[in-house]
Amino acid sequence: MKSLVLSKIVVIAPMTLSFSTALALNLSELRGDARTEYRSPQGLTELCVISKKYPGGKYKNGDIEKERQLCAYNFYTNMGICPKYNSTNPAILMLQPNAKYSKPAIDASNCNLDKMEVKTEAKFKQSITCSHTPSILSYYHVSRILGGVGRVPPTVIRTMDKSIHQRLTVKANNYLRGSREEIAQAWRIFADWHKSPRLHPNVFDNSQTQVFGALSDNVKNExxxxxxxxxxxxxxxxxxxxxxxxxxxxxxxxxxxxxxGSTNFKNVAQTALQMKDVSDMILLDTLLNQQDRIGNIHYKFYWYYLDPQNPGKIQRDKSDAEWVNEQLVVPPQETQKMAPYQAALVKEMVLKDNDCGISKTNMMRKYSVLEKVRHMSYQTYRNFLAFHQSLNTQDSRDYFQQELLFSSAEFASLQQNAAKARQILVEKCQSGQLKFDVDLENYVPGANLPSVSCL
Known part of the structure; x- marks a missing residue:
């Protein structure tokens, strides 16, 4: 794995050098649904911008609350900040202070999180190495456009005073000095970019005083x-x-x-849900040019069950089940609570790592993966057809370029991917090769199956 990831760093860094400063982001043009301003110690006005919602997107109340929470995180008052030392792509971690580690203590530490009892609440990433800000932003919103597929964590646009980010870059390079790991090489690249911000408009704004990127909620216990x-x-x-x-x-x-081997809800729940999650992921990655999905797929345990008091509805409870020495341990109180119901402990897929897309190699298309899909959620299918149709409007173009920071070429790529995906799925539907049998609602006793239309 290391040799290929290293090549991503070597190849992508020079590519970014070819952009002109005319493409640099003007922060005054970022409006979104809401815009929060912060003052850095040097007196710069930093921004947190909640992008507008795409018409028809399935955004939940929890999404709205999480967006507001992300924009309430302040680099200088209520959250500790540390550079990320693991994996491959640089990021700034937002850490929750506690009784043992105050914000000043976190900021003054060497940020060895393995030895610190603090929680990472969010990650601030930029367009460097394989990471790309529009990819992180668009995965959240396209997920909701398709009905919430992939359970992608909420994401907002954030900026940081360049001088503060540079200090954190120095801290990362000091900590990782001598390392040959991908993350160490990436931080060294970032240090070089700080010396020539004019050459890197995908990371520094047009004033060359701020770093911008995506701030995403950090999923825990996955x-x-x-x-x-x-x-x-x-x-x-x-x-x-x-x-x-x-x-x-x-x-x-x-x-x-x-x-x-069954149509009983309890017996079929995990199989159907996993199949839905996999086909949803394939469609999402096909649309958004994902290069680095496989190996970056996560899950969390949940109980899905049928409550006789709420007939026809699937209830969902979080589970604290965990693996201990390769054995699944389910809290006894959960088993007792679920005993009266038709209940299944299932794995819900979580797509939390979405930074290597949009301008990257579309691996799902390279391997013609969508062409091989024979099962899909009918809800996802209908949402996708509506999305594809909407992409041909100027409003959609403006949305992706203004709210999610796409270039014209990136939006054209999305349109092409959507057109190809529609062709594949509609043809498979019309030929009878595509089965819409993965929605769990189909397996609730007495369910009325929807009439299927391919167009």
Whole structure:
């Protein structure tokens, strides 16, 4: 894996040098639905901008609350800030102070989080190495446009005083001095970029005084969804993914009932939900040019159950089930609570790592993955058809370029991907090769199955 990730850093860094300063972001033009201003110690006005909602998007109350919370995080008053030392892409971590570690203590530390009892509440990332700000922003909003697929965490636009970010870059390079890891090389690249901000308009604004990027909620207590990704080399990750049982089910001509061996809600819940999550992910990544998904898929445990007091509705409760020495341990109180119901403990997919997209290599298209999908949520399908149609309007172009910071070329790529995806899915639907049998609502006793239209 390391050799390929290293190549991403080497290749993408020079690419960004080719942009002209005419493309640099004018912060005064960022309006969104809401705009919060902060004053840095040097007197610069930093911004947090909540992008406007796409018409028809399925945004929940929790999304709105989380956006506001993200824009309430202040680099200088209520949150500790540290550079990220792990994985491959640089980021600034927003850390929650506590009784043991105050904000001043966090900021003054060497940021070795393995030895600190603090929680990472959010991550601030920029367009460097494989990371790309419009990718992080658009995954959140396109997820909601398609009905909430992938459970992508809320994200806002944020800026930071360049001098503050430069200090954190120096801290990262001091901590990682001598390291040959990808993250160390990436921070060294960032240090060089700070010396020539004019050459990097995807990271520095047109005044060359601020760094801008995406601030995303940090999902906690998640697990790697290795059942979907499989294990093996980075170079063959997509071939491997397509050989795993979850994808083989999604590409199977058999029905969900045949694959699960049942139509009973309790017995079919995990199979149907996993198949929906996988096909949703494939569509989302096909649209947004995702290069680095496989191996970056997560899940969290939830209970799905049918409550006789609320007939026809699926209830959902968070679970504290966890793996201990490779054994799944479910809290006894949860098992007792669920005993009276038709209940299934399921894995909900979470797509939290979405920075390597939009301007990258579309790996789902490269391997023709969507063409092999035989099962999909009818809700996702209908939402996608409406989205595809809306992309041909000037309002949609303006939205993606003004609210999600797309370039004209990036929006054109999204349109092309959507047109190709529509062609594939409509043809498969019309030929009877696409089954709409992964929505769990179909397996609730007495459910009225929707009439299907391919167009």
């Amino acid at each position: 697990e790697k969804y290795m059942e979907v990704s499989g294990r093996g080399s980075y170079e063959t990750r997509y071939e491997r993914f397509m050989k795993q049982a979850p994808f083989l089910r999604v590409s199977s001509a058999q029905s969900v009932a045949q694959l699960a």
